[in-house]
Amino acid sequence: MENQRLAEIFNKIADALEFKGENKFKIIAYRKAAQVLSNLTSDIYDYYKENKLEDIPGIGEGIAKKIKEYFEKGKVSKLEEVTKDIPDGILDLLNIPSLGPKTLYLAYKELGVKNLEDLERVINDGSLAKLPQMGEKKVENIKNGIEIFKKAQERMPLGKAYLIVNEIINELKDMKEVKLIEPAGSFRRMKETVGDIDILVMSEEPEKVMERFVNLKIVERVLAKGDTKSSIITNQKIQVDLRVIKKESWGAALQYFTGSKAHNIKLRGIAKNLGYKINEYGIFKDDKYICGSDEKEVYEKLGLQYIPPELREDLGEIELALKNNLPEIVDYANFPGDLHIHSNYSDGSNSIEEIVKEAIKYNYKFVAIADHSRSAKYAGGLSIDELIKRNKEIDEIQKKYPNIKILKAMEVDILGDGSLDYPDEILKQLDIVIAAIHTGLKKEPEKRILKAMENPYVKIIAHPTGRLISSRESYSIDLEKIFKKAAERNIALEINSYYDRLDLNDYNCRKAREYNVKMAIGTDSHNVESMWQIKLGIGVTRRAWLSKKDIYNFQIL
DNA sequence: GCCGTTTTCGGCCCGACTGTTTTCAGTCG
Numbered sequence: 001m002e003n004q005r006l007a008e009i010f011n012k013i014a015d016a017l018e019f020k021g022e023n024k025f026k027i028i029a030y031r032k033a034a035q036v037l038s039n040l041t042s043d044i045y046d047y048y049k050e051n052k053l054e055d056i057p058g059i060g061e062g063i064a065k066k067i068k069e070y071f072e073k074g075k076v077s078k079l080e081e082v083t084k085d086i087p088d089g090i091l092d093l094l095n096i097p098s099l100g101p102k103t104l105y106l107a108y109k110e111l112g113v114k115n116l117e118d119l120e121r122v123i124n125d126g127s128l129a130k131l132p133q134m135g136e137k138k139v140e141n142i143k144n145g146i147e148i149f150k151k152a153q154e155r156m157p158l159g160k161a162y163l164i165v166n167e168i169i170n171e172l173k174d175m176k177e178v179k180l181i182e183p184a185g186s187f188r189r190m191k192e193t194v195g196d197i198d199i200l201v202m203s204e205e206p207e208k209v210m211e212r213f214v215n216l217k218i219v220e221r222v223l224a225k226g227d228t229k230s231s232i233i234t235n236q237k238i239q240v241d242l243r244v245i246k247k248e249s250w251g252a253a254l255q256y257f258t259g260s261k262a263h264n265i266k267l268r269g270i271a272k273n274l275g276y277k278i279n280e281y282g283i284f285k286d287d288k289y290i291c292g293s294d295e296k297e298v299y300e301k302l303g304l305q306y307i308p309p310e311l312r313e314d315l316g317e318i319e320l321a322l323k324n325n326l327p328e329i330v331d332y333a334n335f336p337g338d339l340h341i342h343s344n345y346s347d348g349s350n351s352i353e354e355i356v357k358e359a360i361k362y363n364y365k366f367v368a369i370a371d372h373s374r375s376a377k378y379a380g381g382l383s384i385d386e387l388i389k390r391n392k393e394i395d396e397i398q399k400k401y402p403n404i405k406i407l408k409a410m411e412v413d414i415l416g417d418g419s420l421d422y423p424d425e426i427l428k429q430l431d432i433v434i435a436a437i438h439t440g441l442k443k444e445p446e447k448r449i450l451k452a453m454e455n456p457y458v459k460i461i462a463h464p465t466g467r468l469i470s471s472r473e474s475y476s477i478d479l480e481k482i483f484k485k486a487a488e489r490n491i492a493l494e495i496n497s498y499y500d501r502l503d504l505n506d507y508n509c510r511k512a513r514e515y516n517v518k519m520a521i522g523t524d525s526h527n528v529e530s531m532w533q534i535k536l537g538i539g540v541t542r543r544a545w546l547s548k549k550d551i552y553n554f555q556i557l
Numbered sequence: 558g559c560c561g562t563t564t565t566c567g568g569c570c571c572g573a574c575t576g577t578t579t580t581c582a583g584t585c586g
Contacts, residue, residue: 023558024569025558025559025568025569026558026559027558028558028559028569029558029559029569030558032558032559033558033559057559057560058558058559059559060558060559060560061558061559062558062559063558063559097584097585098575098583098584098585099584100583100584100585101583101584102582102583102584103583103584132577133576133577133578133581133582133583134576134577135576135577136576137575137576137577138575138576138577138583141575141576141584185586196586198586223574224573224574224575225574226573226574226575227573228572228573228574229573229574231574231585241585241586243573256571256586257586259586261570261586264570265569265570267570268570268571269569269570271570272570277570277571278570279570279571279572280571280572280573281572
């Protein structure tokens with residue numbers, strides 16, 4: 001599928017045009033097309049074949065022509081045209097905070113800056129500071145920006161950001177000046193990674209709140225400090241923006257700063273058509289304040305059903321909300337249970353009873369104890385005897401805790417030939433068999449998974465792509481084949497909610513939903529302190545528009 | 558470059574903060 005490749009091409013064109021100072025709306029149009037392409041669940045080639053490229057919103061005559069060229073000639077000549085007089089790699093420098101296209105272009109034109117080394121040279125020899133509109137402080141900011149650029153090339157996984165957000169909120173929420181505090185941005189939308197963290201505070205006394213914020217223990221550097229906005233870099237090298245909002249603007253600000261950008265731009269268009277203006281302060285008609293204190297009210301005023309943050313990506317949610325027809329996604333509260341937890345029988349650190357007690361705190365109806373199978377020596381995989389002993393212990397504990405169902409599960413290795421790590425007569429004693437690849441990730445993973453799915457006892461395939469957000473690409477598998485088989489065999493695919501996995505991800509879950517595949521949510525916890533990560537998995541289901549009927553956890557009891 | 562029950566041309570979201578200026582440009586979200 002060429003969707004991503006084309007998205008990259010259009011983003012690159014946008015970068016080049018921005019560098020050259022082209023019409024900014026043209027740049028927006030290319031970026032919009034790139035965004036649409038990277039989120040498209042169906043193959044762009046099919047649209048091309050059926051001559052329906054222009055049916056896709058955001059793709060018009062010009063970009064359709066370029067996509068056609070790509071499929072017919074294997075290239076987009078516009079990309080070559082706009083990049084031919086730009087040195088290789090200079091566009092990457094646009095990702096340096098505080099260095100924008102105007103300054104970069106000037107440095108290139110006047111000082112011959114072509115790469116990061118050149119940039120550092122003109123900073124150090126003082127020539128950059130002598131350019132028009134430049135000065136010592138601007139150069140200092142760019143210098144700091146380079147440091148951030150080098151260290152924080154990657155976005156932070158959502159699960160890590162969670163801990164930082166919790167810490168900041170805990171530090172600020174008890175101030176008497178703080179009426180409400182709430183995270184916004186991609187964090188609130190539960191994107192799997194975040195580039196920075198946005199936090200909103202309702203207060204009438206911004207000075208005190210800002211003062212406290214920029215002096216928190218985790219602050220490494222203060223980038224800006226004002227009455228409405230302050231920005232800091234934490235000791236973990238992530239930027240946190242804090243905004244202080246007045247009561248009458250709270251809902252509008254929450255809406256505005258939650259984004260996504262594409263979602264907000266479309267909302268603005270709707271507001272405009274209704275004769276309103278919408279910004280972070282509220283909805284206005286001829287500069288007269290209409291509403292803004294409540295986020296739901298903001299959507300209602302625009303004739304829209306309230307759209308949950310996780311859906312706000314401009315992937316069709318606005319059109320559905322206009323018709324009051326959004327999918328019924330599931331709540332974070334009252335989730336029925338966790339399908340993937342390791343006990344100290346294998347490599348977990350807590351006993352089965354400790355896990356059960358913790359699960360009760362979550363109000364779960366069930367919890368699945370899923371230890372590693374015998375081949376997983378590195379992870380204390382259970383021999384058949386150990387497995388039988390463990391199951392007996394589960395029976396005993398079950399008697400003590402009648403209000404929660406303890407499921408006898410196992411995360412069973414898919415071996416090199418696609419067979420499972422226990423014989424069928426053992427597998428059939430389990431409530432849930434979760435099959436997974438842990439070794440030989442490059443050894444025909446697709447074939448092995450498909451073979452494992454033939455086994456009559458397999459209920460779930462764990463972490464189907466094997467990717468790790470911070471360190472590993474997915475196995476090379478054709479997920480569509482897995483989806484078809486899963487639907488046919490009624491096997492659920494996991495949303496592994498461990499923060500560095502989130503596998504399947506939102507995009508693939510949306511795709512799986514088209515095949516009527518059920519998803520199984522489990523945290524893969526190895527200690528009870530990790531069980532909160534079920535939130536991350538639920539977030540994925542919400543971003544993928546899944547309803548209860550799409551989620552295996554709701555169909556177990 | 559996209560888009561249209563105002564439009565096939567002329568719009569396209571808009572405000573905060575910083576730094577370099579002395580009324581504004583650049584960057585960011």
